[in-house]
Amino acid sequence: MTDPFQKKTSRFLKKLFTFAGTRNKKMQKGSMDMDTIKQMVRGIMTTRADEIDCAECFEQLDQFVELVLAGKNISDAMPLVQHHLEHCPDCKEEFEVLLKALRSIT
Numbered sequence: 001m002t003d004p005f006q007k008k009t010s011r012f013l014k015k016l017f018t019f020a021g022t023r024n025k026k027m028q029k030g031s032m033d034m035d036t037i038k039q040m041v042r043g044i045m046t047t048r049a050d051e052i053d054c055a056e057c058f059e060q061l062d063q064f065v066e067l068v069l070a071g072k073n074i075s076d077a078m079p080l081v082q083h084h085l086e087h088c089p090d091c092k093e094e095f096e097v098l099l100k101a102l103r104s105i106t
């Protein structure tokens with residue numbers, strides 16, 4: 001329980017519960033129950049855990065490019081890298097350069 005992700009998550013959970021508590025006073029009773037909150041949290045946590053940073057993306061980029069060249073379904077094989085490239089122009093550029101380079105030698 002000492003890694004930064006866990007710490008961030010528990011701090012985030014506290015915030016969320018405080019927020020949900022305040023909202024609940026204004027909302028109708030039962031409109032925001034524990035199950036709803038749990039589901040929301042799970043959704044957010046999944047999103048966070050799924051995200052990789054540029055360093056991680058770069059580490060997997062050569063493998064990613066190889067899959068692309070092999071005609072594999074990349075959103076199936078490496079969805080995290082795929083997702084990162086969609087949101088990060090820098091890595092996308094890196095990817096395109098690498099792809100071009102590999103295409104020219106294969």
Ligand SMILES: [Zn+2]
Nearest residue numbers: 054057088091
């Ligand atoms: Zn990036």
